[in-house]
Amino acid sequence: MTKNEIQEQRMKRYFIDAAKRYIKGEGVKTVTARNIANEAGYSYATIYNYFKDIKELIFVCASEFIQEIKEQIQLDTAKSEPGEQRIIAAAKSYWRYFMQYKGIFELMFLETINEISVNENICKAIDNFIDEEMENDWEIIAKEKDLNSDTKKMMMDAYKSTLNFYLLMYLNRRIPSSFTDFEKDMNLRIKFILEK
Amino acid sequence: MTKNEIQEQRMKRYFIDAAKRYIKGEGVKTVTARNIANEAGYSYATIYNYFKDIKELIFVCASEFIQEIKEQIQLDTAKSEPGEQRIIAAAKSYWRYFMQYKGIFELMFLETINEISVNENICKAIDNFIDEEMENDWEIIAKEKDLNSDTKKMMMDAYKSTLNFYLLMYLNRRIPSSFTDFEKDMNLRIKFILEK
DNA sequence: AAATATAATTAACATTGTTAATTCTTGCAA
DNA sequence: TTGCAAGAATTAACAATGTTAATTATATTT
Known part of the structure; x- marks a missing residue:
């Protein structure tokens, strides 16, 4: 990296x-x-020297938040037995993270991006990180229940859609109206998906 | 309704x-x-004589679109056998409607509303209309498979979340990248949910 | 130290939602 | 019929936003 590139990376880092x-x-x-x-201590126009537009900056944030969520899941599931138990614990960790940072959920799943290049990779990362993080556990379940790889994939998809859709309902619509109810419902739904 | 109220309703109707x-x-x-x-042939400020703000107007639209979707589903499933077959056909009808009107999907599931009163009912309507429309078919399935009411509800929830989440992924992220693949994947997922 | 290149800031513009001020209509009393 | 008051619609105006252009400050090089 040249001196200029280091400088540029540092500035980007400030804004990110x-x-x-x-x-x-x-x-x-x-x-x-x-x-x-303002938060970065620079003028607003300076951002445009380092990022094409605000969306680009925001999406870089998204990809960095992925790492954070993975780490939280790893922490929260450290004591769970790999397989079904860890998958259930991860779901809880996952929704609790987004409960804390509703904005990050919106950013990851509700924002749209028209451009290709960089963003395509970020989209893929968002779509796959939870599968990747739990890959080992799904494999254990597949062995236990003797599922073929298509069935395993279906189960992973159902898990992901349940988690994300009802999180969306709660964050955007307060449905159900209490957090206690939300957690109870979610646990039931996740367990339902797993019992095949 | 007084003459004034009729006038007011008419104006609202123009804008809606x-x-x-x-x-x-x-x-x-x-x-x-x-x-x-502009579309209504009035000045922009006139809207505010009839609606609190733009969101209120937009949410009235959402509730009217619900009716439209129900009608499309009824049409598209008219020849399907009640029960599983009709539920599969309805899913297809549902995603095809939103494929045609992506904006209506965003409106129904992604827009947030802070206010209570009117909007609370609209939210409930959005959340429940698909369950209501297919209630009879789920009942048939529950009888066939001898499901208790909780299990039936879980299945309905899984159906709804799969439908909506993967529709969101396709509409917002072009995942998967072709419509043919989307329909193939969705069909598999829906059938997976139904086989319990 | 002067000239040039680079980086950051302020000005400016177009587009929003929304409200205030103004103009236009309409129904009604004289 | 005419003038007036109430109501309805329009235009003007404001503040917030993303973004770009013009300007100023800083750093580098000769």
Whole structure:
């Protein structure tokens, strides 16, 4: 890396970290160029020297949050037995993370991106990280229940869609109206998916 | 209804119909007060004499689109045998409707609403209409497979979340990248949910 | 130290939602 | 019929936003 590239990376880092702090605190809904710049201690126009537009910056944040979620899941499931038990624990860890940072959920699943290149990879990362993180556990389940690879995939998909859709319902619509009910319902749904 | 109320209802209707036309044509992303007013042949400020804000107007549209979807499902499933077969056909009808009107999907599932009163009912309507429309068919399946009411509910939930989450993935992220693949995957997923 | 290249800032523009001020209509009393 | 008051619709205006252009400050090179 040349000296200039190091400089550029450092500046990008300032803005990325500022944007991440802002999103964690305030959510993605009220993110603006001026807010992020303010958080970073720069003028709003400076962002455009380092990022094509705000969406690009925001999506870089998304890909960094993925790592964070993985780490939280690893922590929260450290004592769970691999397989079904760990998958259930991971689901809880997953929704609790997004409960804390609603803005990150919106960012990952509800934002749209028109451009290709960089973003295509980020999209793939978002779509697959939970499968990757739990791959080993699904394999254990598949062996236990003697599932073929298609059936295993169906089960993973059902798990993912249940987790994400009802999280969306709760975050966007307060359905169900209490967190206790939400967790109870989610646990039942996840267990239903797993019992095949 | 007094003469004034009739007038008011008529004006509301002009704006609602204009907004519905606009959303169908252009989606919800680019809806603006000025666009809707233009489509209705009025000035943008006139909207505020009849609706609290743009969101209120947009949500009235959502509740009217529900009826439309139900009708399309009824048409598309008219020749299907009640029960499993009709549920599979309805899923296809459902995703094809939203494929045609991506904006309506965004409106129904991705928009947030902070206010209570009117909107709470609209949210409930959105969340339940597909269950209501297919209630009879789920009952048939429950009888056939001898499911208790909790298991039946779990299955309905899994169906709904699969349908909506993967529709979201396709509409927002083009995953999978072709419509043919999308339909193939969805059919497999729906059938997987139903085989319990 | 002067000239040039680079980086950051302020100004500016277009587009939004929304409200205030103004103009236009319409129904009704004189 | 005419003038007036109430109501309805329009235009003007504001603040917030993303983004780009013009300007200023800083760093580098000769």
